Amino acid sequence: MRIAVLSGKGGTGKTLVSVNLAAAAKISTYIDCDVEEPNGHLFFKPENIQEEEVHVRIPKVDGKLCNGCRKCVDFCKFNALAYIKDKLIIFEDVCHSCGGCILLCPEKALTEKEKVIGKIQKGASDQVTVYTGILNTGEPSGIPIIKKLLNENKPERNKTIFIDCPPGSACIVMESIKDADYCILVAEPTLFGVHNLNMVYELVKLFNKPFGVVLNKCLDGENPSEQFCIEKNIKIIGRIPFDSALGMLNSNAEIAVRKSERYRTIFSFLLETVKKEVHHETTSNS
Amino acid sequence: MKIAIPVDEKSLESNVCVSFGRAPYFLIYDTETKESIFLDNGAAASTGGAGIKAAQTIVDNKVNALLTPRCGENAANVLKSADIKIYKTAGISAKKNIDDFISGKLSLLDEIHPGFHGHGGN
Amino acid sequence: MKQLLILSGKGGTGKTTIASAFIKLSKAKAYADCDVDAPNLHLITKQNSLPKKTDYYGLPKAEIDIELCIECGQCMQNCRFEAISADGKYKVDPFACEGCGVCELVCPVEAVTLKPAVAGELLLYTDGEKVFSTAQLKMGSGTSGMLVTEVKKQMKSAAADVEFAIIDGSPGINTAAKFGVKTAVCINKFDTNMQNTEKIENFCKGQGISLLGRIPFDLDAVKAINNGQTIVDIDCASGAAVKAIYSKTMELLFEEGGGLRS
Numbered sequence: 001m002r003i004a005v006l007s008g009k010g011g012t013g014k015t016l017v018s019v020n021l022a023a024a025a026k027i028s029t030y031i032d033c034d035v036e037e038p039n040g041h042l043f044f045k046p047e048n049i050q051e052e053e054v055h056v057r058i059p060k061v062d063g064k065l066c067n068g069c070r071k072c073v074d075f076c077k078f079n080a081l082a083y084i085k086d087k088l089i090i091f092e093d094v095c096h097s098c099g100g101c102i103l104l105c106p107e108k109a110l111t112e113k114e115k116v117i118g119k120i121q122k123g124a125s126d127q128v129t130v131y132t133g134i135l136n137t138g139e140p141s142g143i144p145i146i147k148k149l150l151n152e153n154k155p156e157r158n159k160t161i162f163i164d165c166p167p168g169s170a171c172i173v174m175e176s177i178k179d180a181d182y183c184i185l186v187a188e189p190t191l192f193g194v195h196n197l198n199m200v201y202e203l204v205k206l207f208n209k210p211f212g213v214v215l216n217k218c219l220d221g222e223n224p225s226e227q228f229c230i231e232k233n234i235k236i237i238g239r240i241p242f243d244s245a246l247g248m249l250n251s252n253a254e255i256a257v258r259k260s261e262r263y264r265t266i267f268s269f270l271l272e273t274v275k276k277e278v279h280h281e282t283t284s285n286s
Numbered sequence: 287m288k289i290a291i292p293v294d295e296k297s298l299e300s301n302v303c304v305s306f307g308r309a310p311y312f313l314i315y316d317t318e319t320k321e322s323i324f325l326d327n328g329a330a331a332s333t334g335g336a337g338i339k340a341a342q343t344i345v346d347n348k349v350n351a352l353l354t355p356r357c358g359e360n361a362a363n364v365l366k367s368a369d370i371k372i373y374k375t376a377g378i379s380a381k382k383n384i385d386d387f388i389s390g391k392l393s394l395l396d397e398i399h400p401g402f403h404g405h406g407g408n
Numbered sequence: 409m410k411q412l413l414i415l416s417g418k419g420g421t422g423k424t425t426i427a428s429a430f431i432k433l434s435k436a437k438a439y440a441d442c443d444v445d446a447p448n449l450h451l452i453t454k455q456n457s458l459p460k461k462t463d464y465y466g467l468p469k470a471e472i473d474i475e476l477c478i479e480c481g482q483c484m485q486n487c488r489f490e491a492i493s494a495d496g497k498y499k500v501d502p503f504a505c506e507g508c509g510v511c512e513l514v515c516p517v518e519a520v521t522l523k524p525a526v527a528g529e530l531l532l533y534t535d536g537e538k539v540f541s542t543a544q545l546k547m548g549s550g551t552s553g554m555l556v557t558e559v560k561k562q563m564k565s566a567a568a569d570v571e572f573a574i575i576d577g578s579p580g581i582n583t584a585a586k587f588g589v590k591t592a593v594c595i596n597k598f599d600t601n602m603q604n605t606e607k608i609e610n611f612c613k614g615q616g617i618s619l620l621g622r623i624p625f626d627l628d629a630v631k632a633i634n635n636g637q638t639i640v641d642i643d644c645a646s647g648a649a650v651k652a653i654y655s656k657t658m659e660l661l662f663e664e665g666g667g668l669r670s
Binding site: 308 | 465466467553554557
């Protein structure tokens with residue numbers, strides 16, 4: 001089963017939940033899709049890392065064939081091409097790799113070359129296989145990296161995969177949840193948290209994904225995110241208490257499940273709940 | 287020679303625009319004929335690569351020097367390839383900057399910033 | 409206009425909490441929320457009027473006219489973003505479409521065209537005295553850079569005479585620091601991990617970055633925010649710390665040297 005963990009807002013606990021669920025499941029795969037600022041590997045400290053570069057195709061020009069017609073410059077929606085003093089300049093960081101200019105060039109002066117935009121790393125932390133996606137600074141889109149991460153982890157029987165999504169609800173988040181069987185929405189008990197919970201709630205509904213909410217940093221008193229779930233009839237599948245001991249473990253990049261009996265229990269219980277929910281979804285859909 | 291300067295309005299009394307790539311208009315001033323024309327900046331509505339497109343417009347209009355408060359590295363790349371010198375504006379009056387340039391008071395723009403890479407400018 | 413920009417590399421560190429407190433303390437007449445993916449500032453700053461809304465157009469999206477489509481599959485084959493599917497009819501997934509125009513280019517019967525697409529909304533609140541500029545990016549939209557620029561532009565044109573503005577920045581890597589603009593740091597929730605706090609402070613000292621102060625973790629801050637108040641509206645430890653940091657920030661901002669980022 002593939003479980004995506006998301007939240008509308010940064011700092012709510014996506015990584016906390018996905019890392020600890022993966023650790024609680026013992027044998028599992030953890031995929032960090034927050035490619036602009038991956039954090040999961042700081043907790044897992046994976047070993048035996050294998051790396052693979054991620055490429056996209058970008059144009060290169062044969063100056064001898066180019067006749068300066070500028071059809072490519074005019075076509076490019078991303079303004080990645082300029083024609084100056086009888087030379088075509090290609091801006092690699094701006095190019096979105098659509099291949100349009102190459103198709104278009106009447107002189108066949110444009111061909112393609114590979115450009116590295118980032119990499120994926122695969123390592124092991126106990127029995128958790130840890131995948132990390134890293135996008136190089138300045139690159140426009142992390143989507144090719146997420147595609148590669150998820151292609152390497154096609155759904156398989158008996159394989160449990162946790163996907164740590166980027167925050168927000170932009171296209172990069174959509175890519176991360178595309179093939180998920182179930183989505184866990186993590187929410188914090190603040191006014192800001194509930195506003196952003198609403199965003200990802202709309203997103204998972206749009207994609208027709210089964211989902212449940214984990215309330216993190218729970219305190220006594222009113223919890224606006226809990227109120228939201230009650231109003232919208234959303235299933236709350238877990239509650240993690242606000243706990244400075246947990247905060248300390250987290251800020252020291254320790255995996256709570258591996259260091260604390262209390263959290264081993266909390267996350268194991270959450271894992272069982274998630275498994276039940278996924279099972280319930282698959283049987284009710286078959 | 288022809289000088290270009292990014293401006294907020296189509297008027298000689300206009301202020302210099304803080305952004306080059308997303309300026310609504312460019313004022314092109316010819317030091318010999320003393321004539322000015324205003325160009326619409328097609329790059330203003332671009333979601334990305336605005337500096338590049340703006341710079342292409344400047345190059346296509348046979349400008350010799352650009353006066354601007356700042357310039358991103360992609361735009362600077364285009365302008366340098368075309369041998370267009372970039373000068374740093376001082377103060378907000380477009381007209382005064384042109385006068386200052388002509389009297390040699392403006393200096394070359396040294397700090398080319400790394401560009402916003404789709405994350406917005408200020 | 410002097411601008412104070414509040415940034416952090418990671419979400420959830422407290423930008424909006426601090427920005428709203430600073431806005432209250434400074435009685436700033438102009439402020440903006442540039443976290444266009446997940447704007448939160450409007451939940452705390454109290455607006456008395458309805459905002460002026462402007463559609464923000466991002467990259468155009470492709471649309472297939474099924475009356476003209478001959479189902480040759482050229483568009484699907486050439487789309488690098490897997491945005492076209494043929495489940496019976498040929499269709500473009502607007503969330504995957506990047507507006508590159510290749511499908512429009514290759515279609516032999518002109519059945520595919522790029523149409524303008526609303527990618528978000530700009531909001532401008534003006535109530536006589538204050539100007540608040542913010543925006544919301546629509547779900548599934550791509551790069552937000554231009555919308556961020558529009559938010560700042562909107563604020564500046566609505567508040568041209570204002571001398572001081574506060575901007576709640578978006579989380580993530582910001583190249584603003586490379587501008588040679590003054591940068592200062594304050595540490596939030598510092599007492600949750602004294603070791604890391606000291607590491608941050610040592611790093612700043614090593615790099616010559618001004619340290620403005622430390623704010624303790626404070627549950628009363630949560631209560632204030634959940635009541636729609638800033639942390640300086642109530643009597644609490646984090647509010648007191650922020651007041652001190654605010655004074656120091658204003659000192660640095662208005663001394664010679666120009667804009668300060670913190």
